[in-house]
Amino acid sequence: MNDKPLLIRHAQQLVTLKGSSQAPLRGKEMNRLTIIEDGSLWIEDGVIQYVGQDAEVLKAIGSRIDEADVIDATGHLVTPGLVDPHTHLVFAGSRENEFNMRLNGSTYMEIMNAGGGIHATTTATRNADQEQLLEESTRRLNRFLHHGVTTIEAKSGYGLSLEHELKQLEVAQKLNQQHVVDIVSTFMGAHAVPLPCREKPDDFVDEVVEVMIPEVARRRLAEFNDVFCERGVFTPEQSRRVLEAGLQHGLLPKIHADEIEPYGGAELAAAVGAVSADHLLKASDQGIQAMAEQGVIAVLLPGTAFFLMEESANGRKMIDAGVPVALSTDCNPGSSPTVSLPLIMNLGCLKMGMTPAEVLAASTINAAHAIKRGHEIGSLETGKKADVVIFDVPNYMSLQYLYGVNHVSCVIKNGQVVLQRKNG
Numbered sequence: 171m172n173d174k175p176l177l178i179r180h181a182q183q184l185v186t187l188k189g190s191s192q193a194p195l196r197g198k199e200m201n202r203l204t205i206i207e208d209g210s211l212w213i214e215d216g217v218i219q220y221v222g223q224d225a226e227v228l229k230a231i232g233s234r235i236d237e238a239d240v241i242d243a244t245g246h247l248v249t250p251g252l253v254d255p256h257t258h259l260v261f262a263g264s265r266e267n268e269f270n271m272r273l274n275g276s277t278y279m280e281i282m283n284a285g286g287g288i289h290a291t292t293t294a295t296r297n298a299d300q301e302q303l304l305e306e307s308t309r310r311l312n313r314f315l316h317h318g319v320t321t322i323e324a325k326s327g328y329g330l331s332l333e334h335e336l337k338q339l340e341v342a343q344k345l346n347q348q349h350v351v352d353i354v355s356t357f358m359g360a361h362a363v364p365l366p367c368r369e370k371p372d373d374f375v376d377e378v379v380e381v382m383i384p385e386v387a388r389r390r391l392a393e394f395n396d397v398f399c400e401r402g403v404f405t406p407e408q409s410r411r412v413l414e415a416g417l418q419h420g421l422l423p424k425i426h427a428d429e430i431e432p433y434g435g436a437e438l439a440a441a442v443g444a445v446s447a448d449h450l451l452k453a454s455d456q457g458i459q460a461m462a463e464q465g466v467i468a469v470l471l472p473g474t475a476f477f478l479m480e481e482s483a484n485g486r487k488m489i490d491a492g493v494p495v496a497l498s499t500d501c502n503p504g505s506s507p508t509v510s511l512p513l514i515m516n517l518g519c520l521k522m523g524m525t526p527a528e529v530l531a532a533s534t535i536n537a538a539h540a541i542k543r544g545h546e547i548g549s550l551e552t553g554k555k556a557d558v559v560i561f562d563v564p565n566y567m568s569l570q571y572l573y574g575v576n577h578v579s580c581v582i583k584n585g586q587v588v589l590q591r592k593n594g
């Protein structure tokens with residue numbers, strides 16, 4: 171912990187997103203950023219103590235300014251640390267061959283049904299030991315940090331057996347201990363039916379429900395439980411079994427829903443009280459309505475749609491229907507190998523009709539709520555963790571307008587400067 175306080179001064183825009191620690195922003199609220207011009211932050215013991223205009227903060231700290239390290243953010247944008255609420259961070263290998271196959275006409279599901287896709291990464295991940303997984307995942311996590319991400323969700327799901335699911339989750343746990351970026355773990359044993367079980371998928375669901383979930387919960391290796399609810403993977407009935415079993419063991423439900431075709435995933439998310447439903451490219455209007463009524467967060471992944479060359483989810487319609495929306499990279503080796511959450515924000519604007527304010531809310535406070543961390547991160551408010559990004563742009567609109575560029579200039583995690591970049 172830094173003994174010295176940290177003072178960030180004179181931000182051209184300091185976006186606080188204050189006032190939503192209890193519940194995610196919805197509808198028109200998603201444009202409510204609360205911006206302070208000539209903004210400053212006083213950070214002590216890893217926690218934000220004062221937020222306001224420079225003159226106000228200076229008045230509050232008085233002569234203590236002499237104790238502090240000072241960062242001059244003149245001409246820069248200051249935001250909460252970005253939060254990525256849906257990644258498959260821990261895996262081995264890569265699948266550029268499948269990218270090439272898709273560009274030659276194969277579809278994502280054809281490749282998976284032929285034993286590639288998730289199965290290919292499962293083989294590579296099973297063959298990797300913890301050390302290799304840790305090394306590959308650390309490199310990825312470093313790159314997330316370079317793009318301004320200070321907290322990330324990480325799913326298992328490339329083990330598909332108790333032994334290898336535990337291995338993936340243990341690697342995530344170690345990464346959380348070793349790396350400055352915080353990791354929140356999700357168990358996703360129901361990511362695919364392993365090839366040898368293909369004739370008897372319900373037997374595999376039994377194993378997930380009766381063996382894997384209880385053991386993962388007993389070892390406290392995850393907080394959430396996810397399932398790939400899609401035709402040819404897990405049916406809505408099987409998915410419900412998995413999610414309800416998780417709930418019985420204290421694992422909160424999340425769901426990969428309606429990605430390839432409308433399949434009742436959004437409706438199921440609402441019925442089981444899922445924290446989030448993710449993907450939703452093909453979600454039905456009734457499903458969207460049900461999510462709005464139950465307050466299920468839509469975690470949208472426009473990078474996945476982009477990379478699969480599909481139409482994005484209708485983020486605009488979901489926000490207008492009152493669904494709280496968050497954004498994520500979906501970082502994985504098959505459908506979205508990116509680590510750039512800022513690029514995903516760009517795509518949120520360009521492919522889903524979200525405003526620059528909405529994508530920022532979706533990648534900070536709403537993303538924090540999607541992993542049940544809204545009370546401690548996602549906004550710049552007194553008492554919250556001092557996770558902060560300084561961007562080399564003058565305002566939040568420029569972050570989207572000057573798209574496809576990494577504008578991160580400095581990242582502060584728990585009150586410590588952990589990354590500084592030169593932007594020229």
Ligand SMILES: N=CN[C@@H](CCC(=O)O)C(=O)O
Nearest residue numbers: 287288398500502503504505
């Ligand atoms: N769609 C299912 N699961 C991942 C992709 C996993 C993979 O292809 O390896 C996703 O969220 O996109």
Ligand SMILES: [Zn+2]
Nearest residue numbers: 256258426500
């Ligand atoms: Zn995913």
